[in-house]
Amino acid sequence: MPQFFMELFSEEIPARMQAAAAKELVSIIEQSLNALAPREVRGFYGPRRIAARAVVESEAPAVEIEIRGPKLTASAAAVDGFLRKHQAKRENLIEQNGYFVLVRLDVARPAESLITENLTTALTQFPWPKSMRWGQSGAFAWVRPLRRIVCLLDQDVIPITIGPITSANISEGHRFLSPGTFIVSSAEQWELELERRFVIADAAKRRAVIKAGLRQLTASRDLDVVMDEALLDEVTGLVEWPVALIGRIEPRHMELPPEVRELTMKENQRYFAVRHTNGAPAPWFTFVSNIEAEDGGKAIVAGNERVLRARLADAEHFYTLDRRHPLDFYLPKLKFMTFHTKLGSQFDRALRIANLARRIAMALGVNAEMAARAEKAGLLCKADLVTGMVGEFPELQGIMGGYYADDPVVAAAIRTHYLPQGPSDPLPGGGAIDHITADPSRPQPLNEYFKPEIKIACAVALADKFDMLREFFSIDEMPSGAGDPYGLRRTALGIVRILIAGNYRLNLYDWCGENVTLVEFIVERLRVQLRNEGRRHDALSAVFAVDQSFDIVRLILVTDAVLAFQATEDGRNLLAAYRRGVNILRIENTKDGPHEGAVDPSLLIDSIEISLSHSLDLSEESIAQALSAEEYTSAMMGLANLRAPVDAFFEGVTVNVDDPALRRNRLRLLARLRDVMHRIADFSKLEG
Amino acid sequence: MNILNTASYADPMSFQDIILTLHHFWGKQGCVILQPYDVEMGAGTFHPATTLRALGRTPWRAAYVQPSRRPSDGRYGENPNRLQHYYQYQVIIKPSPVDAQELLLRSYREIGLDPLLHDFRFVEDDWESPTLGAWGLGWEVWCDGMEVGQFTYFQQVGGITLDAPSFEMTYGLERLAMYVQGVENVFDLRYNDTGITYGDVFLRAEKEYSTHNFEAADADMLSRHFEDAEAECNTLVQRQLALPAYDYCIKASHLFNLLDARGVISVAERASYIARVRALAKVCAEAWITGQA
Structure with a gap:
């Protein structure tokens, strides 16, 4: 071969x-x-x-190819066109299933x-x-x-x-x-x-050589290399003959925030950061050259050290200048920084975020003193945008504000208020989180979210996101199709993730400025997220359709309960009966409906329908109680109790009887069954 | 300590010797060695020998030093790496030769950077000049992690797709010289071999121009001059005087940079200024092509 x-x-x-x-x-x-x-x-x-x-x-072996052409009923012109297109003659056509089919023999080809x-x-x-x-x-x-x-x-x-x-x-x-x-x-x-000839053609092999080289250089000095996989991929594409080298960082540059150092190293220089085995930053950097130099790489290391020294000296210059003033010194300068031409300056935005942050913090149950710190963090969270360091390294927004703020609680809230940006990002309020080397496999421990300082960080992050969505929705700048220039989908998903992680109960309708479109947008992000994770998302739509709480946590809880119920035998059965009832209603409604309104007890003549009506009263009551007590499993029990009487009803009672009054009343009974079940979810939106 | 002392090159070149060496090298490649253009500009690409000569099919090879002014990069002479006035060494060869990369690497060897001792790399960098309506694809040329040049295959100028894409190379001379000499502060560069430093020549200018750019420049006057330059450019284009018209396009661009440094241009206005200069570049490019036909 x-x-x-x-x-x-x-x-x-x-x-x-x-x-x-x-x-x-x-x-x-x-x-x-x-x-x-x-x-x-x-x-x-x-x-x-x-x-x-x-x-x-x-x-290529000889093959007989069949190409379907126009219908037998097509015009002669259409058939001629088909023949011309395939350079074929009328006699090559056969008739098959109402179509002309061209049979062509392609001869073998070398x-x-x-x-x-x-x-x-x-x-x-x-x-x-x-x-x-x-x-x-x-x-x-x-x-x-x-x-x-x-x-x-x-x-x-x-x-x-x-x-x-x-x-x-x-x-x-x-x-x-x-x-x-x-x-x-x-x-x-x-x-x-x-x-x-000094080229490793196989990229996987090159990558492995780089990894091994970096590991060996650091391990021999009792150090760890931060193996940034994306950077590793990039470097693999930059060298044909990888030679790993290690250089030193000036001791005084170790005083810079590690994020600053590591960002410069990664973004500008494609260097790998080095840590001591205890995780602390080490005064070294590793990198990969494309050449085995005659002097063993001495000149290359010296050169790279100098380049890094110059870059870090520059960063140091900005860091020193920025810290000559407290963070609130920069706040007024935000007046001259446009957020969006239709939406005013970043200063206006800071004022709005501050206000929202305080109110959200209160809603999350912190005391007035802590709420004031949330307000302060909200006010200052954008101030670093006008500092020299962020001007130079925009990726460090938020992080620098965290370094420049004096109150540690405020600082932590500012540092993490952009989080989460991507699906693998950590959530707000963590300690030394940095975007660059964040470890997504380490989520915030659940119990942390009860701490007031974490609540403050989340309040500021939520305020930032709610404001962003509210403002852009107010000028009709909503994402459409693939276009989402302001990352509003990501922002909405960030809100959802924080609320779920923290078990924070907020009424989205209130915090979205009573904008229903925006609430729907946020819930839609949750639905898409569930779908992307391969989870059931129809149940969420079913629950949201009848929801009055606009509370993401509650939505999830009810959704989970509905799905669990649907998996039981009672659930499957009741849903089948529900569909049957809704179907009858739909058909009859088209004749002389709608059949809505109170069931007339005096027209309930069969003991089975009397029993169903009674069960509906009981279930409605128990469902209402369970829902207000947030006992969603017992709410489902209220549904489960309907199974027997509903089954009996469909088995023993004819809905479409000749007596119009009886018929109307029974249709109303079906409508009532639907309405009682809809206290929990619009089950017609549930699949399967 | 000078890293190149470990190499086989005894004495790294002075600033002016680097320029002379590049002149000699590119001159031998058939480039006409031009002198700097006498209008202030932000980069060597603005020189008509690049912008206008890149248009059309006529072959062209040129090399020159161009003083480049970036008013907002001024640091009052206090930053070891930033200047509001610096020198670019610019090469243009049209159409781009097959061995452009090799030629470039040879030029670095001439200056004293041996690719067997240093780590030379071509790292993706797409070049774009919104004010010139120009773009191209190419690389940053790296030497030991240091950007020592910008290599571009020009694709479009003045919004016009080029008939014969050219090779365009920009060396940032100060940065290159700092690397060659092993100097960490630009003002410490040896300008020549008699002990004159870069600081001796330019430190005072950096201080004075920084003050001018950020504090003293009369914004109202600059705005008026911008309007005048724009109008004059359009008038001259009407008379098919492409080169004089283009002078006013460059002037407008520099005036915009000064206004920007002065901090009097809002974000929205900024985009509009850039669009206005781009419109000038476009009509000049068109006039240049018409004049060639």
Whole structure:
């Protein structure tokens, strides 16, 4: 079985695009060469190349293809058009199931011509996220200038021309360590030869080499490297021949907040942070160079140390300047910082957040003194936006405010008020949380949420989010489709997560400024979240449809109870009866409905219907009591008690009797069954 | 301590020797060595030798030093890494040559940065100038984690898609020189080999211009001059005088930067100013192309 191999060699491909590009190349081969039944398709990627290998058939077998055409009743013009499109004659058509069908015999084709033809087309339209033209490319665009194409079937070059480049069997190794070209004869030889020429073609292997290198450097000094997986991916795309190195951080720069240091190191320099084994930041950094230097990397380490020194000196400069004043000094400057052209300044926003934060804190049950601190934190939570450090590193918003605030409770609330931003983010109120190295596997312990200082942090975070949503909804800037430029969906989900985690009982309607659309938007985020987690979300819609509390915690509790009830035999049974009853009502309503209104006891003549009516009274009472006592399982018991009388009713009583008064009354009894059940949820929205 | 002393290069180059070496190197590559353009501008790309010459099909190779003014980057000479006036070394080759990356790396070798001793990298960086209506794709060139240049394949200028994409290289000369000389404060750079430092030449200017940019500049006057430059640019374009018109486009851009540094432009106004300068760049580019035909 012949082996197919292809390498697209170019100038440096952005690291973030490489893995996806290799995957795309694999899928192009699988699809375009489908007729050659490609197997064991494997992709490679690195800074200067994407490549793929596969085992293929030496020819595409002859196949008979059937293509469905127009209906037999179609016009002659339509049939002619179909024939023209497929370059076929009338006698190639057969009639099948009311359609013309074209039967075409495609003869066997050698792999060579098929590869040339199909790959040229597919590769010319390669979907790079961003592509460019260059001096020799004409109208053709690639991610960066494409310099060589290797395209082999076993050892033979398959001719392919993409833009200005025609395939050959020539590749290159490391730019500096092994200049010049070499002949490629197979995928295996290519990989081996590259390794001899200081290029590890296999990205997974490169990644492993980097990881091992970083570990070894730190372990030998009794240190730990912070293995940032996303950074590891990026660095894997930046080097062909990874050599891990370690450098020192100036002792005085260890006095900077670790977030500042580590952000600079990661974002600007792609360095990995280093910790002592007890978790404390260590005065070292590790990084990966792309070269085995003649001096063992001395000059490279010295150079990188100097670059970091300059960057941290800059950060230090801002940190010192910022701390010349207390945080509230910066507050008035927010007046000159626009939040949104239609929504005023960040100062206006700070005032609103302060007010909301105090009121939410009170609603969460903290005392007046603590509520005042929530207000202060709300007022100051945006002040760091005008400090030098945040101007320089916008990612540090909130975190710097936390360092610049003097009251530790206020500081913690400011530091975490943007949280949670993503699904794996920790929640507000934690200790030394930082965005950069936050450990999502360590959620806040549940009991923490009763602490007043945690409540304050959550109150400020909620205030920030409610204000954001209220303001943007007030100017009709709601997310639509894929467009959510202000991250309002994420904001709404943040509210939901905080309320659930803290078991905080807030009436969303009140805190959303009595905006029902906004409440629905927030609950919708919860529903989508449940759906994304593969959980039942129809029950939430059913409960929310009749909800008056606008309380996320209650919604979840009732939803869980409904789902548990639905899983019982009584539940399944009652729901079946419910559907039957609602169905009868729907049909009869279309005739002479609606059939609503009080059931007339004097018209209840059958003992079974009398018993059902009585049971409905009892259940309604017990459900109401259970709901107000928040005993949702007993509320479901109230439903379960209806099963027997409802079953008996459908078995022994005819609804559509001739006597119109009796019939109307029985339909009203069904309506009452529905209404009693709807005290808990609109069960018609429940699936299954 | 100087890191390059550990290498085989005895004496790192002075600031002016780096410029002379680059001139020599790029001159040999067929570039015309131009002198700085005599209008204030924010970056070497604004020089008509890049902006306008990038348009059309006529081949073009040029290299020059361009004083670049970034009024809001002024730090009164107190920050070791920031200047409101600095030098860019600019190279443009149109159409972009096949060996652009190799040429560039050779130029670094000439200055004393050996790619077998240092870690050179091409790190994704898309270049965009909203005021020029220009963009391109390329990289930051890194040496040991330090950005020592910006490499761009120009795609569009003045909103016009380029017929022949050019290779454009910008070296930040001070930063490069600091790296080569192993100096941590820009004002300590050896300007030449007679003991003159960068600070001797420019420290006073940094102090005075910072005061001017942030405190003293007359905002009303600058606004008026902006309006005048904008009007003049449009008038000259009407007469197909692309080059003089473009001078006023650059002036408008610099005046905007001064107003911005002065802190008198709101966020909303900012976008509108940028759009106005971009409109000027566009008409100038169109006039330039018309004049070539």
